[in-house]
Amino acid sequence: MNVVRPAGQVHKALRVAIVHEWLEHYAGSERVVEQLLILFPQAELFAIVDFMPASERAMLGGRAVHTTFIQNLPFARRHFRNYLGLMPLAVEQLDLAGFDLVISSNHACAKGVITGPDQVHVCYVHSPMRYAWDMQAAYLRQSGMQRGLRRLYARWLLHRLRNWDVRSAAGVDVFVANSSYIARRIRKVYRREASVVYPPVDTQRFNGTDHTRRDYAVISRLVPYKRVDLVVEAFARMPGKVLHVAGDGPERERIAALAANAPNIILHGRISDAEVLRMMREARAFVFAAEEDFGIAMVEAQACGTPLIVLGRGGARDIVRDTDENGGPTGVFFDQQTVEAIMAAVTEFEKLETRMTPQACRANAQRFSQAAFRQSMLRVVEQALHDLRPFGVEAGCDA
Numbered sequence: 001m002n003v004v005r006p007a008g009q010v011h012k013a014l015r016v017a018i019v020h021e022w023l024e025h026y027a028g029s030e031r032v033v034e035q036l037l038i039l040f041p042q043a044e045l046f047a048i049v050d051f052m053p054a055s056e057r058a059m060l061g062g063r064a065v066h067t068t069f070i071q072n073l074p075f076a077r078r079h080f081r082n083y084l085g086l087m088p089l090a091v092e093q094l095d096l097a098g099f100d101l102v103i104s105s106n107h108a109c110a111k112g113v114i115t116g117p118d119q120v121h122v123c124y125v126h127s128p129m130r131y132a133w134d135m136q137a138a139y140l141r142q143s144g145m146q147r148g149l150r151r152l153y154a155r156w157l158l159h160r161l162r163n164w165d166v167r168s169a170a171g172v173d174v175f176v177a178n179s180s181y182i183a184r185r186i187r188k189v190y191r192r193e194a195s196v197v198y199p200p201v202d203t204q205r206f207n208g209t210d211h212t213r214r215d216y217a218v219i220s221r222l223v224p225y226k227r228v229d230l231v232v233e234a235f236a237r238m239p240g241k242v243l244h245v246a247g248d249g250p251e252r253e254r255i256a257a258l259a260a261n262a263p264n265i266i267l268h269g270r271i272s273d274a275e276v277l278r279m280m281r282e283a284r285a286f287v288f289a290a291e292e293d294f295g296i297a298m299v300e301a302q303a304c305g306t307p308l309i310v311l312g313r314g315g316a317r318d319i320v321r322d323t324d325e326n327g328g329p330t331g332v333f334f335d336q337q338t339v340e341a342i343m344a345a346v347t348e349f350e351k352l353e354t355r356m357t358p359q360a361c362r363a364n365a366q367r368f369s370q371a372a373f374r375q376s377m378l379r380v381v382e383q384a385l386h387d388l389r390p391f392g393v394e395a396g397c398d399a
Contacts, residue, residue, distance in 0.1 A: 029126050106124065124197070128189045166190060179198065195380050217285075295315045332345050
């Protein structure tokens with residue numbers, strides 16, 4: 001006899017496994033896992049390694065984490081990424097027998113878990129592994145592996161990872177992308193279609209529409225692909241406009257050198273969470289020059305009522321509104337990663353600034369709230385269960 005449960009109640013009867021790559025710090029992908037654990041409180045959590053500090057483990061709700069053999073390998077606590085070549089093997093060893101629903105949170109290997117014909121596997125993709133696909137050249141360059149035996153080994157390893165990555169995609173029943181951009185990458189790499197469910201942003205914490213706004217701001221890790229150097233160079237040529245730069249990283253000295261003769265550029269270094277919130281609330285506009293898979297910081301700024309001046313590629317296209325439709329514009333795009341393009345975009349922003357109200361920015365950000373993520377993800381899961389388990393949603397309900 002077929003067993004059917006009303007939508008919204010289906011998930012409560014399931015045995016659910018959530019598979020994440022690694023637990024090290026509470027960051028963007030961990031926020032997705034946190035919301036999945038809220039959505040499926042009965043779920044068990046699996047990861048390749050778990051080295052998350054006690055101060056950040058509240059998101060786990062006291063759960064034990066099932067890990068792989070890499071957890072116990074030498075030097076894994078500090079250097080587990082060096083075992084990347086073993087991660088496909090490790091994730092395939094996870095025992096998921098008996099679970100009805102498997103949700104993998106994937107930016108490297110999590111989707112490679114092995115499931116059976118009566119298990120539904122939904123994969124939430126933060127990105128296909130960028131360093132193995134279209135960003136391989138940049139990864140090798142930034143890692144200093146352009147010559148010698150290390151270069152040969154890295155290219156061999158990434159070739160094997162690409163082959164495994166495509167092969168393991170066949171074990172996924174439903175792909176979910178965190179942006180339209182990542183959905184296109186999934187189509188390119190795996191030749192599969194993906195639903196889009198935007199990642200959750202804490203729009204309750206990031207708020208504020210009535211603050212005085214005077215200066216421009218950037219908050220970012222100072223790493224090459226973020227292209228903070230271009231923003232600094234652009235504002236160095238616009239001495240009448242003040243730019244605040246917050247963040248730290250390997251590009252710090254280079255950024256400082258570019259700003260050395262520009263008194264309108266203020267470098268803050270790494271700042272506290274409270275200072276991040278204050279800077280977001282008080283910025284005239286936030287400037288982002290990176291091509292992001294999604295761009296949670298952009299949504300956080302919008303939730304604070306702050307307009308955006310951003311590169312018009314990647315996830316930014318899903319976030320920023322640049323027309324008068326649906327409540328008005330919330331930012332402007334520039335098309336090229338050049339100093340001149342950023343300068344032109346700032347000029348364009350100042351022409352349109354009065355139309356970009358804090359209220360419109362805040363309303364736009366609500367599309368990416370934690371509640372919106374849970375609702376969208378639940379719809380995807382229930383549709384997958386309806387389509388792929390027609391005999392019933394409970395384990396053993398095949399008659």
